[in-house]
Amino acid sequence: MxxxxxxxxxxxxxxxxxxxxxxxxxxxxxxxxxxxFYVQIVQEASLSEKAAREYKKAINCKGRRGTIYDVNMKELVVSARIISIGAHPKRIDHPARIAGELAEYLNISQRSLRRRLSRDADFVWVERDASPLQADALRASDIRGFEFIPGFCRVYPNQTLAAQVLGFSGVDGSGLEGLEYYYDDYLRGNQRQWTIVKDALGRIFHQEAKSQPDYEGKDLVLTIDSTIQFIAEMALETAVKENRAKSGMAVVMVPHTGAIQAIAHYPTFDPNSFGSYPKNTWRNRAITDPFEPGSAMKIFMAAAALESGLSPQIVIDCENGSYCTGGRVIHDTHPYELLTFKEVVKFSSNIGAAKIAEKIGPKRLYDTLRGFGFGEKTGIDCPGETSGLLRHYQGWRTIDHATISFGQGISASAIQLISAVSAVANQGIMMKPRIVKAIKEENGSVVKTHGPESRGRVISVNTANILKELMFSATSEEGTGSLAVPHDYTVCGKTGTAQKINSRGTYEDCEYTAVFVGFSPKENTEMAVLVVIDEPKKHHYGGLVAAPAFRKIVQESFDYLDIAPQRNRRQYEVAVKSGKKGA
Amino acid sequence: MGSGNQKNGKSSISGLNSRVIGICLALLFIFIFEFFLRTWCGVQCIRIGYEITEAMEQRERLREQKENLEIEITRLTSPKILNQIAGEQYGLATPKPEQIVVIP
Incomplete structure (x- = not known):
């Protein structure tokens, strides 16, 4: 119990x-x-947010800026990956010692780096466009307080080629000049946000992108042909150097489509390091700068005369080289007595042009020049286009009427002049010049295309054909433009030599603009070319300075484009007709 | 008889208990298995996450390398460089018009 x-x-x-x-x-x-319950339910939101701040990080990155291609899809401008290195000076303990250790990895002096790291700021840039190798070396040094921000920089692999056309963009990726500026809205990439999840050691084990499919910039396809552009640049450089000129520009255009194949400038600059070049070399002067075209304007004076019914065989008294009109005396380079209208153009007589202009009256001349687009913008897709200067005929004095007929008292841009000459080659139909052929997505789908755009008929087919003959005679052996004719090709063209206006508004005796504008071949024209040489010192006549550059551009471009020489083509046609093909 | 019933009752209770214990143990085993399985899945998920991140980084590095090489090709095939190499290394020049023979 x-x-x-x-x-x-x-x-x-x-x-x-x-x-x-x-x-x-x-x-x-x-x-x-x-x-x-308290932690999981009551404080869930705030604690989740606190935890997320520890291991989740949102990274903003900008989409790649679009590529610019030439007409054959060769890259003219591309974006390359870079790392921008920043620092948080307040988190860096010994700036002087760290600056000494890291300066060798970066393109920056030790002193400058020390000054940046010692600054009283939350964040400073150390290097905006460091290479991945530099960034890796810095990461390997394992020094805290640095931040590595991925991004892109613009690379111009052809260096100076078409620099003024392409322009350049700044460190923040926005276009500052040229097409980079004009098409910035298309080229610029959009912001994209990434969320990364890190572990306690800071290693990323998950990342996701917020969907934004069109965050990459769009690509541009130009009408520029990089080989023709190179040919034009080389010919221009030679012409400027040989004639000890101040500068030069050349434009190549396809008359029947308005496509610009080349816009060359000399001196030029390298957009990869645009800051090292003078600012006046940056702009596309063929679009932005007006100049007096000189005798090249006689083409359009002749067009006005022909449209008014004047015969090319009419005889003009050229006053033996000196003619007084409106209280001023006009001179010819060589004295002529009687010249036909055709010979006025062929020998480029100023007096002859002034007298023809008198015959047709100021209104007809003004209307024709306006019809060819002088005094208004062409609408080319490049920034800063000038409209040139063509005053209304009611404001012309007698002397203005005379001088405008041979290209003084009127100014035009290179693009206006070549567009107007192209209209002659295109049977009187004016085409809008264009430099961008298409805008494409990164995957190749087309966003927008810029096809040939007609601005209407400015002269009749008959007038265009007679003008061709007149321009063809100007490049004959006796004409002023004989040096412009390439071997075995025909050229229709016109020289121009204009005195330059100084800051006082008077013409300088020893400063000239030498011009040659024309197209080739005469039949089935393939290209129109304009060469402008500014302030040549050795010679100053357009026929001696600009015409040889024209010839070189046409000759080499036709070789490149496989356009058969006319003589051989004729021989071939004769051989075919007589059944000797293959003989 | 009474002690027999008591014995039967005890044995049925102990049988019931052992079934309950068996079920509990089975549930416990399933729970522990699921716990380990979930932990293993989590670990695998993180490991694969690391591998994916590493693969993506490698892909980015290779893409970057490819892009840099493409830029280098573009630079080397630019008309200026080709002209320079053709002239300086191989003595080539643009043919003069009289040197060109067009075969009909």
């Missing part, structure tokens, strides 16, 4: 202890439960 009671008491005692421990555990579980 005692044993039984003792046993029962022991069991009771054990059960009590179990009950007590059970109660303690229950209380503890309840406490833990409440805490868990």
């Amino acid at each position: 005692n044993w039984t009671e003792t046993g029962k008491n022991r069991i009771k005692g054990r059960n009590r202890r179990i009950l007590v421990i059970g109660c303690i555990f229950t209380v503890l579980y309840i406490v833990v439960g409440f805490k868990a």
Whole structure:
């Protein structure tokens, strides 16, 4: 019995202890439960946010800027990956020592780096366009306080080629000049946000992109042909250097489509390091700068005369080289007595042009020049286009009427002049000049195309054909533009030599603009070319300075484009007709 | 008889208890298995996450290398460089008009 009671008491005692421990555990579980409820439910939002801040990070990155291609899809401008290195100076303990250690990895002096790292700022840029190798070296040094921000920089692999056309963009990726500026809205990439998840050691184990499919910039396909552009640049450089000129420009255009194949400038600059070049070399002067075209304007004076019904055989008294009109005396380079209208153009007589202009009256001349687009923008897709200067005929004095006929008192841009000459080659139909052929997505799908756009007929087909003959005669052996004719090709063209106006508004005696504008071949014209040489010192006549550059551009471009020489083509046609093909 | 019933009752209770314990153990085993399975899945997920990140980084590095090489090709095939190499290394020049023979 005692044993039984003792046993029962022991069991009771054990059960009590179990009950007590059970109660303690229950209380503890309840406490833990409440805490868990408080943490998981009540404070869920704030704690989740706090945790996310620790291991999640949102990274903003800009989409790649679009590529610019030439007409044959060769890259003219591309974007390359770079790393921008920044620093948080307040997190860097020994700026002087760290600057000493890191300066060798970066393109920056130790002194400059130390100054940046010692600055009282939350963030400073150390290097905006570091190479991945530099960034890797810096990462390997394992110094805290630095930040590596991926991005892109613009690379111009052809260096100076078409620099003024392409322009350049700044460190923030926005276009500053040329097509980079004009088409910035298309080229610029959009912002894209990435969320990365890091572990306690800072290693990324998950990343996701917020979907934005069109974050990459669009690509431009130009009408520029990089080989013709190179040919034009080389010919221009030679002409400028040989004639010790101040500068030069050349434009190549396809008359029947308005496509610009080349716009060359000399001196030029390298957009990869545009800051090292004078600012006046940056702009596309063929679009932005007007100049007096000189005798090249006689083409359009002749067009006005022909449209008014004047015959090319009409005889003009050229006053033996000196003619007084409107109280001023006009001179010819060489004195002529009687010249036909055709010969006035062929020998480029100023007096002859002035007298023809007198015959047709100022209104007809003004209307024809306006019809060819002088005094208004062509609408080419390049920034800063000038409209040139063509005053209304009602404001012309007698002398203005005379001088405008041979290209003084009127100014035009290179693009206006070549567009107008192209209209002659295109049977009187004026085409809008264009430099961008298409805008494409990165995957190749076309966003927008710029096809040939007609600006209407400016002269009749008959007038255009007679003008061709007149221009063809100007490049004959006796004409002023004989040096412009390439071997075995025909050229219709016109020289121009204009005195330059100084800051006082008077003409300088020894500063000239030498011009040659024309197209080739005469039939089935393939290209129109304009060469402008500014302030040549050796010679100053357009026929001696600009015409040889024209010839070189046409000759080499035709070789490149496989346009068969006319003589051989004729021989071939004769051979075919007489059944000797293959003989 | 009474002690026999008591014995039967005890054995049925102990049988019931052992079934309950068995079920509990099975549930516990399933729970622990699921716990380990979930932990293993989590670890695998993170490991694969690291591998994906590394593969993506490698892909970016290779893409970057490819892009840089493409830029280099573009630079080397630019008309200026080709003209320079053709002239300086191989003595080539643009043919003069009289040197060109067009075969009909």
